[in-house]
Amino acid sequence: MDRILIDGGEEILVGRGLPSPLLPPSDRLRVLVVTQPGARQVAEAVAERVDIPTVEIFELPDREAAKDLDTVEAIYRRLLEGGFSRRDTIVGVGGGTVTDVAGFVAATWLRGIEVVHVPTTLLAAVDAAIGGKTGVNFQGKNLVGAFWHPSRVVIDLDVLSRLPRDLLREGSAEAVKAGLVGDPLLVDAYRRRGLDADLEVVVPRAVAVKARVVSADFREAGRRAVLNYGHTVGHALETVTGLAHGYAVAVGMTAAAEIARRRHGYDGDDQRRLLQGMGLPVDVDDAGVDAGAEAVLEAMSRDKKRDVDGIRFVLLRDVGDPTVEHVTPDDVDAALEAVGVR
Ligand SMILES: NC(=O)c1ccc[n+]([C@@H]2O[C@H](COP(=O)([O-])OP(=O)(O)OC[C@H]3O[C@@H](n4cnc5c(N)ncnc54)[C@H](O)[C@@H]3O)[C@@H](O)[C@H]2O)c1
Numbered sequence: 001m002d003r004i005l006i007d008g009g010e011e012i013l014v015g016r017g018l019p020s021p022l023l024p025p026s027d028r029l030r031v032l033v034v035t036q037p038g039a040r041q042v043a044e045a046v047a048e049r050v051d052i053p054t055v056e057i058f059e060l061p062d063r064e065a066a067k068d069l070d071t072v073e074a075i076y077r078r079l080l081e082g083g084f085s086r087r088d089t090i091v092g093v094g095g096g097t098v099t100d101v102a103g104f105v106a107a108t109w110l111r112g113i114e115v116v117h118v119p120t121t122l123l124a125a126v127d128a129a130i131g132g133k134t135g136v137n138f139q140g141k142n143l144v145g146a147f148w149h150p151s152r153v154v155i156d157l158d159v160l161s162r163l164p165r166d167l168l169r170e171g172s173a174e175a176v177k178a179g180l181v182g183d184p185l186l187v188d189a190y191r192r193r194g195l196d197a198d199l200e201v202v203v204p205r206a207v208a209v210k211a212r213v214v215s216a217d218f219r220e221a222g223r224r225a226v227l228n229y230g231h232t233v234g235h236a237l238e239t240v241t242g243l244a245h246g247y248a249v250a251v252g253m254t255a256a257a258e259i260a261r262r263r264h265g266y267d268g269d270d271q272r273r274l275l276q277g278m279g280l281p282v283d284v285d286d287a288g289v290d291a292g293a294e295a296v297l298e299a300m301s302r303d304k305k306r307d308v309d310g311i312r313f314v315l316l317r318d319v320g321d322p323t324v325e326h327v328t329p330d331d332v333d334a335a336l337e338a339v340g341v342r
């Protein structure tokens with residue numbers, strides 16, 4: 001197994017199958033496995049592997065709808081009934097919805113108990129489950145949350161290699177994003193084999209990029225922002241059209257590449273070919289959605305990446321060489337035009 005460490009944070013184990021012991025040693029008496037329908041089988045395998053008498057499984061409703069305070073309250077009730085104390089452990093087994101909710105519950109129950117994640121989507125493995133950001137939706141997306149590191153993250157590549165094609169494709173957008181901002185060799189793996197790039201190469205490399213950035217900057221003051229490559233336009237498209245996150249990020253990276261081409265001579269055509277080779281959309285037409293410039297600009301102006309000086313973009317001077325810059329309205333117009341938003 002590959003072992004990657006985040007300074008002051010979690011250890012991340014990447015390999016085939018579940019490690020033994022699955023959980024870091026401790027004097028816990030109880031474990032609550034939080035999961036979702038698509039990850040139920042893995043959750044049962046995890047529950048069987050945990051070597052203590054009291055292991056319960058809590059299944060959330062599917063997808064983003066589960067990421068709210070009602071779900072959090074339902075889990076608190078189960079923890080109360082089960083007598084979960086500060087020495088006990090929550091294990092999140094599922095996609096980013098599960099790891100975000102399980103992490104938030106763990107961060108807040110009795111002011112914080114241990115959480116371990118077993119991500120079962122590619123997006124959760126390379127992004128949501130690592131780095132210690134947790135949260136749920138309240139009015140707006142992720143408006144309630146906490147920073148709380150898991151003690152361990154276990155990534156089973158056998159699980160990821162059985163993912164349906166669309167989930168693999170969506171998660172690969174975040175994996176290739178990690179490569180574009182921090183690891184040219186990871187990008188090459190996708191360049192050569194498209195979506196069939198070897199998970200044993202791309203997963204540990206994408207995790208390592210995030211681990212490196214998060215170690216340097218846990219609370220997102222500066223460097224962590226590079227992980228938002230493609231997310232300024234991406235989030236706005238997601239809000240306006242309901243496009244899935246990974247696809248929105250792919251279109252957003254294409255938009256950002258246009259600004260980087262204007263300012264730094266970045267090769268946006270090459271990035272376009274790379275994404276297309278992975279079956280990812282590079283404009284709203286590809287993505288099968290319709291979005292007007294006015295609505296997208298309005299959504300962007302409400303984004304967290306905005307400050308008093310205007311909107312910030314992560315731009316690439318080259319693959320692996322990111323910079324964070326304020327851009328002009330002209331830049332933004334060109335970026336939107338480049339992805340078919342008019
Ligand atoms: N905390 C962070 O830093 C961070 C970063 C990125 C994303 N996120 C969050 O992650 C969430 C999205 O995560 P996601 O894309 O994993 O979505 P998700 O958790 O909703 O899972 C998507 C679907 O995949 C199914 N599924 C899970 N594992 C499966 C498997 N092995 N095989 C088949 N189906 C499976 C689920 O049941 C669900 O239907 C969003 O809420 C987002 O805000 C958080």
Ligand SMILES: [Zn+2]
Binds near residue numbers: 127174245249
């Ligand atoms: Zn993202």
